[in-house]
Amino acid sequence: MTQDELKQAVARAAFEYVASKLENDTILGIGTGSTANLFIAELGKIKHDVSGTVASSEESARRLRALNIPVYNLNSVDRVDMYVDGADEANEYLHLIKGGGAALTREKIIAAVSDEFICIADESKLVPILGKFPLPVEVIPMARSYVARQIVKLGGDPVYREGCVTDNGNHILDIYNMQIVNPRELEQQLNQITGVVTNGLFAVRGADRLILGTITGIKTYLP
Ligand code: 5RP
Numbered sequence: 001m002t003q004d005e006l007k008q009a010v011a012r013a014a015f016e017y018v019a020s021k022l023e024n025d026t027i028l029g030i031g032t033g034s035t036a037n038l039f040i041a042e043l044g045k046i047k048h049d050v051s052g053t054v055a056s057s058e059e060s061a062r063r064l065r066a067l068n069i070p071v072y073n074l075n076s077v078d079r080v081d082m083y084v085d086g087a088d089e090a091n092e093y094l095h096l097i098k099g100g101g102a103a104l105t106r107e108k109i110i111a112a113v114s115d116e117f118i119c120i121a122d123e124s125k126l127v128p129i130l131g132k133f134p135l136p137v138e139v140i141p142m143a144r145s146y147v148a149r150q151i152v153k154l155g156g157d158p159v160y161r162e163g164c165v166t167d168n169g170n171h172i173l174d175i176y177n178m179q180i181v182n183p184r185e186l187e188q189q190l191n192q193i194t195g196v197v198t199n200g201l202f203a204v205r206g207a208d209r210l211i212l213g214t215i216t217g218i219k220t221y222l223p
Contacts, residue, residue, distance in 0.1 A: 001215055002025070003057075003122050004034075005216070006044075006120050006122035006123065006213035007016060007035045007038055007120075007121075007213060008213075009034060009039055009213040009218060010035065010040040010106060010120045010121065010122060010211050010212065010213035010218065011038035011041070011042050011064040011120060012082050013120075013211050013213070013218045014039055014043055014118055014120045014136070014211050015039060015042035015043065015045075016040075017118065017120070017209075017211070018043075018082055018084060019049075020047060021081075021082065022046075022049055022050070022212075023081075024051060025051050026050070026051055026071070026081045026082070027051065027052050027053065027077050027079060027080050027081055028043075028050060028053045028054075028057045028080070028081065028082055028084065029053070029054050029055075029056070029080045029083030029084065029085070029110040029111075029113070029117075030053050030054070030056065030060050030064060030083075030084060030085075031056050031084060031085020031086055031103075031107060031110075031152065032048075032055075032056045032057040032059060032060050032085065032086075032101045032103035032106075032107065033061065033085070033086040033100065033101045034086070035086035035120050035121060035122070036056075036060060036084065036085055036086050036120075037060075037063060037126070038084060038145065039084050039120060040060065040063045040064060040067070040069075042070060044067040045069070045168060046069050046070070047068055047069045049096075050069050050070070051054045051070070052071075052072050052077065053069055053070065053071050053072065053154065054071065054072055054073075054074045054077060054080055054110060055071050055106075056085065056103050056106040056107040056109075056110050057101070057103040057106060057167055058167050060103075066099040068113075074109065074113065074191070079113070079115065080110060080113045080114040080115065080117045081114070081115050081116065082114065082115065082117075082118060083110050083111055083113075083114035083116070083117045083118065084118045084120060085098070085107055085110075085111075085117070085118075085119060086098075086119070086120055086121055086125075087119050087121050087125055087193070087202075087207075088125065088133040088200070089125055089126075089127050089130050089131075089132065089133045090101040090119060090121060090125050090127070090207070090210055090212075091124075091126070091127060091128065091129070091130055091183075092128075092221065093203075093206065093223060094119065094206040094207040094208070094209075094210050094221060094222075094223045095130060095183040095184075095199050095201070095202065095203035095206045096130075096201070096202040096203075096206060096207060097130050097131075097135055097136075097157050097201060097202075098128075098136075098137065098202055099136030099138070099172070099199075099200030100133070101134075102136065102138075102161070102164050102166050102167075102172055103166070103167065103207065104136055104138055104177070104198050104199070104200045105138050105166065105168055105198040106167060106168075106195055107202075108198050108202065108205075110122045111202060111205050112205055114189050116208045116209065117205070117207045117208050117209070118207065118208065118209045118211060118212045119207035119209070119211070120210075120211050120213075120215070121210070121211075121212055122212070122213045122214075122215040123210075123212050123213060123219075126210075129179055129180065129181060130180040130183055130201070131177075131178045131179045131180040133176060134174035134175055134176045135156070135161070135174065135175040135180070135200050135201065136161075136172050136173070136174055136175075136199070136200040137151070137158070137172065137173045137174075137175060137190060137196055137198075137199045137200065138166055138168070138170050138171070138172055138196070138198050138199075139171050139172070139173055139195050139196055139197060140170055140171075140195045140197060141169075141170060141171050141172060142191055142195075143194065143195020143196075143217075144160065144171050144173065144195075145214075146171060146194070146195055147193050147195045147196055148160070148173055149202065150193045151173065151175055151190075151193075154178075154186070154189060154190075155173035155178060156177060156178045157175065157176040157177045157178075158174070158175050158176075159173065159174050159175075159176060160172075160173060161174055168197065170197055180201070183201050183203035184203045184204055186199075186201060187199060187201035187202075187203050187204055188204065206223065208213070208222075208223065209221070209222060210222075
């Protein structure tokens with residue numbers, strides 16, 4: 001099976017899980033990226049049963065609206081029942097690196113609000129130690145060089161993601177060459193740097209369920 005076929009299989013498995021728990025007033029959080037896009041396409045099959053969504057990017061919101069699925073501003077809902085999103089890396093504790101698609105801040109906000117965060121990925125994303133994938137950090141543009149110098153002090157090699165402006169009008173630094181042995185600690189250390197908006201470690205609030213598409217079938221991991 002190709003990576004795209006594994007993503008398709010996992011999107012369908014997540015859809016079946018979500019559909020089995022759907023109630024009249026369920027609000028779904030929808031992530032960003034190629035795996036999330038496949039989940040959105042699956043959701044189109046039952047669009048009349050989806051009472052509302054919140055989206056982690058303008059791109060995902062556009063895709064949902066194109067299917068006539070209602071998209072709400074997060075401030076106008078009082079809860080999010082389930083949030084489905086991909087990841088760039090995941091470990092067995094369901095700590096994640098996210099933000100390859102530059103949507104990390106809105107993703108982290110929706111994850112924080114959600115009752116259940118369901119991460120969907122193909123098996124290439126499961127790693128023993130996070131950090132091979134460069135860790136994205138969203139920064140206020142004027143603070144970029146300062147934040148980069150602070151990241152070097154933490155032992156990372158930050159690289160400015162040229163030409164990338166987030167949905168929030170900010171910039172991204174990708175941190176290379178960090179073996180992240182303590183994801184919670186690093187997540188909090190990065191958040192302490194003035195000028196950092198968010199970092200792509202999802203460890204303080206990791207996933208509640210990881211659905212992985214593997215060559216031998218769907219595997220579900222719980223923390
Ligand atoms: C976007 C993300 C995505 O979830 C992550 O990049 C995975 O993307 P894909 O499903 O295309 O592999 O964090 O900011």
